Amino acid sequence: MSDLPEGARTPAEFDAMYASTPPWDIGRPQPTFLGLGTSGQLQGRVLDVGCGTGEHALMAAGLGLDATGVDTSPTAIEAARAKARQRGLTVRFLEWDALQLDALGERFDTLLDSGLFHIFDDAARARYVESLEAVTLPGSRYFMLCFSDRQPAGYGPRRVTEAEIRASFNAGWRIDSIVPATMDVTIDPRGVQAWFCTFTRV
Secondary structure, X not given: OOOOOHHHOOHHHHHHHOOOOOOOOOOOOOHHHHHHHHOOOOOOEEEEEOOOOOHHHHHHHHOOOEEEEEEOOHHHHHHHHHHHHXXXXXXXXXXXXXXXXXXXXXXXXXXXXXXXXXXXXXXXXXXXHHHHHHOOOOOOEEEEEEEEOOOOOOOOOOOEOHHXXXXXXXXXXXXXXXXXXXXXXXXXXXXXXXXXXXEEEO
C-alpha cells in the first residue's frame, strides 16, 4: 500500500502487485465475511466483486452456493482458478471491470466487496454503485468492507467516512448497518480500521 489513493492505480499496476503478495491478500476470508458464511447470510447466487485471489468466492462455493468472482487482475484471477482446482471447488472466475458489471447480463442475490469500494475517486464511486445496481434485484444484499477514516494517516488507500458511504447508497438501497470493524492485512498483525457495511437493494 502507498500514501496515494489506490484509485490512482491502473489495472496493470494492481496486477503487478500480485508478483508478490499484496497486503490485502491474506490467504483466507476476512473474519467479517467468514462470519457471514457461518451465520447463513450468504444466499443464492454470489458475486465477489474485486475478488483478488478468490478467498470469498471460494468460501461461498464451499458452502454449496453458486459463486462468481471478478477482478481486473489476470494474475489474481489465474491464482484464484488454481485455488479452486486445488480445493476441488466449482467457482467461475472472470477477468472483469467492476465498473462494467452490467455487461455480465446477470443478477445476483449476494454481493461481496472486500477492499474495493475505497479505491475509487468520487466519480468512479458513483459509477461503481450504478454497476452494482445493474446486477442486483430488490432484496439482493451487498456486504462491503472498506478502509475507515478512523485509520491513522500513513500507508493505505483513501480513508472513507460513514457520511460518504451513506451518501453513495442514499438511493436504491436500504442501509442496514455500518459498523466499525478490522480488516486483516499481511503487513500489520493488528489489521487496519475499517467499516463493515450491509445494504439491501430496494
